[in-house]
Amino acid sequence: MSSPLPVLNKENLVNGLSFILPGLKETGDGVLLPRALPLSGGRSVERLSNQEIDEILTKLNSAESRDASSFQWAREAEFSLISLETRGAFERFFEDKRFTGQGENPITYRIGNPSKEFTAYLLCCIAQQPGIRKTPNWSMIRRRAAALTEDGHRSRFVDLLTGDSVLDFVAEIIHVTTLQVSAVKDVADFDLLVNSFLFHAAYNLDAAARIGVDRKFEVRSIQRGRRSQSTALDAPRQSYNVDLVHHYLMGVAAEIPLLEYLSYYHVVEHYFQKVFNDDLVEQVRKGITDPSFSARRARDIQGIIKTVDKATRQAKEEGGFNEQRALHLVLERFVSVTRLVADLDSYDGSLVGYYASNDVPFAGAGKVTLRLSNEEDARGALARRIYKVRNALVHAKEGDLPKYAPFAHDSELAREIPLMRFVAEQVIIAHGKAL
Template sequence: MSDERGNMGSPQLVFDAESLLTGLQLVLPGAVDADGGFFVSDAVPLSDGRSVDRLQVNEIVEVLENLKKADIDSLSSLRWDLNAEFSLVSLDARWGFDRFFERNHFVGQGENPVTYAVGRPSVNFVAFLLCVLGQDPAAARRSPRLMIIRRRVRNLVEDGMRSRRIDQLTGDSLLDFVGEVLSVTTLQVSAASGGVDFEGLANSFLFHAAYNLDAAARIGVDSLLEPRSIQRVRRGKGSTLDAPRQSYKVDLVQHYLMGVAAEIPLLEYLSYYHIAEHFFHKVFNDDLVEQVRKGITDPSFSARRSRDVQGIIKTVDRALRQTREEGGFNEPKALQLVMERFVSLPRLIQDLDSYDGTLIEYYATNDVPFAGAGKLALRDTNEGKAHDALAKRIYKVRNALVHAKEGDLPKYAPFTHDAELLKEIPLMRFVAEQVIIEHGKPL
């Protein structure tokens, strides 16, 4: 089949039989290409005791043509004239979003009635996911989700197990089975006539569901396509873990654990930020004490000269006045002091390079538009300048996350800016880790 591309920005996706087959083989390793389509070595189960062992040529052609016609601007959505489909990320840690619904179809009212369907992805969306996986199979194989998926396939095929979900599966395609085992939830929105804002309608439905059911989900890239666990990428397996050699402050550890467990980037970033914030009062006061100490120990200082004593008083009074007026202390200055005292730039650079070799260059050449934060040259030979730029970038991102007054620009839009925020999380996490370790006590 021809090498056709979807209209995604960058990188450009290829929707062809080769990508589809490669993605299918990641889920069903026995899949092969033959004259009649794609075959699997063992038939997979459908509902009512049925099974299927192939994806026919006409099915392959149809889904690929549908993908070529789709408007695709992210890995989470497909749009056509009369319908759209969005992958959902559940914000409930216990249950998948679809489990809150006894029925999955909801029909609206009006001249252009809109239908919503919550559940497993359509064959078009499944084919889309497989093509994405098929174009970066090495990265896909590192996904822990893929191992779970393949184990579930093996159980269903080899042991003849039937889950409640399989028993309720509709459709006759091999892609229907793949959509089930991928455990991806989508929201399908269709209208009787075109010209509608499908994403707006989808978000309206998500608000309606959250308001009435306390069932929260957002439109977002499924974790199968967006593995971002720092721990899995950067560190070894559980078998290589040894006993800790330091004890750490409990409250700092709790913030760190919240960050690691967070599914929402905003919460993850702020959890790590709180670790640095923990020492603001201490470093600010220590800095004031140091200023006073330097003043009174300077050879030019004399306790017998009133102007010298007044100079010391002014230094203290300036700090106290700032505390009263600002309800605390100079947070940007305090954050800069934390960076200077507790963060080793060479170690930070090494951590970032080990996790993602492109991040150092990314920070040096990209600002953070939603925060108005400037570029960060971590490899600047002037460490003081680099620490200052690091503190400013982190502080402005933090402010954008916690302040959302109408008319204030720039500001963070939940979910809309998550892709940009995700780039900032490794920086904040590695900084927080250094702060925790710096204050550890040897066991």
Template sequence: MSSLPDVSSEAIMKGLKYVFRNGEDQDGTFTIPTPAPLSGGRTVDRITRDEIEIILARLNQSKSRTESSFHWEKEAEFSLLPLNGGGMFDRMFEEKQFVGQGENSVTYAIGRASPEFAAYLLCAAAQHPEIYKAPRWTILRHRVRSLIREGADSRVIDRLTGNSLLDVVAESLYVTTLRVSSEKARADFGALANSFLFHAAYNSDAAARIGLDPMFKQRSIQRLRRSQGGSFDAPRQTYEDDLVHHYLMGVAAEIPLLEYLAYYHVAEHFFVQVYNDDLVNQVRAGITDPSFSARRAKDIQAIIRVVEKAQRQVKDEGGVNEQRALQLVFDRFVTIPRLISDLDAYDNSLIDYYASSDVAFAGASKVNLRMDDEDKARSALARRIYKVRNALVHAKEGEMPKYAPFAHDEELSREIPLMRFAAEQIIIAHGKVF
């Protein structure tokens, strides 16, 4: 798990500098040269040390916080990640309030981040200075300039009803939050927030989840780019369409579960083939063994038992033995040295991570890819991958380890390179030179 961002005046100042590149910090007051507009014709060009201290006090008064939320006695604020394209969720609910009924009514409000949450997001950005170089931060700074210049969108300015420079920051960051408030103290704001999100999706098909925007945290798994600029050349092989389509789905997926399963499907494509080939090889080995005699009934019966056992497994399991089939695919198409090379080139900490870390949500054990016995390494690899796959697709209440959507995404993301690089070897092994 990643650590929670530190919240401090220094981090807020550093974050402000990321947003307003020409701003200056003088004795704890941050000032921008061109005042930013607020609603009603007002402007703001600074945030003072006192304002920052008030913000920090408010954040520190929270009863609890997570990576994407703050909880006080009678209210909480959650960062949301809309799941529909085209801003559907924001269009449906932004800047609206929904008030419940009853003695302890609850109010839900969707909109831009509060000044307090905006300050927290700045601190999150400051914790990982490298992220402000990402393309989205360039877009953010363009948005800041557009907001400050004359002729800025009046509809946007009308939303800036506060008095703080952090209100301008919140609008520029373009982060949606859900604020849940109650007339009495509560400890279940997380459940209330998820209840609202289900209600919203049920009634409008507009979906969002609680989570910190990736812009404000260091990604544990970065996108893979093997070629840069002129080093990319034309392919020399063709590949099976189904395999390519699964692989492309994995590369394009934004949800780790879908990405992992897309790569797994590449291996799964060959399960029946390798399982049947293995059965044929077992029968061939039996009948060609010098000890076998077609004249002895017990020798024939031994061969029959091999076939019946395989058929019984297929019948009982509704298909081939998947863990066995997965290992057979790896035995035939995946080489451990190349897998190690790919992983090391991508992130040289992963091999040690797999050797020292179980996959808790899947009950999957460690795998030492550098062990001398490559066959044992492939066997351990197949077991780990198969257990992760099972945890993703089986969600029955009360069953042993299972995957919790979003909660286990960071842990799952570390398993994706293992599955992706194995899938790539499988695809390449079936390429045809043209």
């Protein structure tokens, strides 16, 4: 889930830096490191000056446009990239990290470590988002930084470090990839240029990346109190449907929100046919056992036939059954709204209120008030919201219907994922069998 942008000031920059390089000391002209950092060619740096800090922060705060993954000015911009490669980092596919176009306004692209400005922004993120510092990646980064600052320590990494600033050292340590774009004249749409470059790279090299927040700077995993301590984990007391477990594991492991959401949806979808057929059987059973029903009256028999015929016609028209109705039935049978609210509150106390106050614009999905005393009404609204989000994800035809735009709507979709995951968990648990 996306977080608010950090305040870009010296205090946050220094606090973030001290997390990676502890033992900093503020002096009259800057920040002094406990020991000098090695640079290539036998050089070293031991201070981040106030002048450099001021220049960097002034430039960052003068950006004409910024979000969690980019800073843009009139003639330059920098975007954080997420590699979609299973074979390694995106930047390793490029022998030359810099590319310059032609024409009246030649565009230059550079792939690699973040600039000093973007590194300073990331340090501010570290300072103001404590959750990102708790991941195993950051323990490894701190150990690597400590090792490289030891007296007499040399490595190929140091020989390749061509910068001259503390922030250049940090940029290499945190290993984030950015795409810097610059032009001779003002540019109206840097997003268009970057996405065009990414398509060009994918077309020619089969190398895929997207604009986005590097995973080291995002708290995405759903960790609740009962799961935060590995020492508190005990042996399972139930066995679970293997197919459902596989869908659930795919969702937990997914790095792309669309895949994560649909993986959890597939868990719920697994029972659509069964609950729909069971519901039809129950409707017929109630009809023929009702005291007002008589097998001798043609009108009563015709009523039962109409019920079955309606379901059959609906199945033919909709490819099997009414999926939204089936979703509602699954929620009705296997999901406790009270437990769902408790899970959401445990994860993020603002989410239940968010669902009650906000639509899902890219899906045309309405609000859901989960704290209703009538759980059936809550389930109805929940089924509509989940189903419309699912439709927006799988249907991409041009037209008037709302639809999901990959990456552009990821922050909105991320807010829907806890809701879908906790519903899927209840469905899996409801079908567990005691060991």
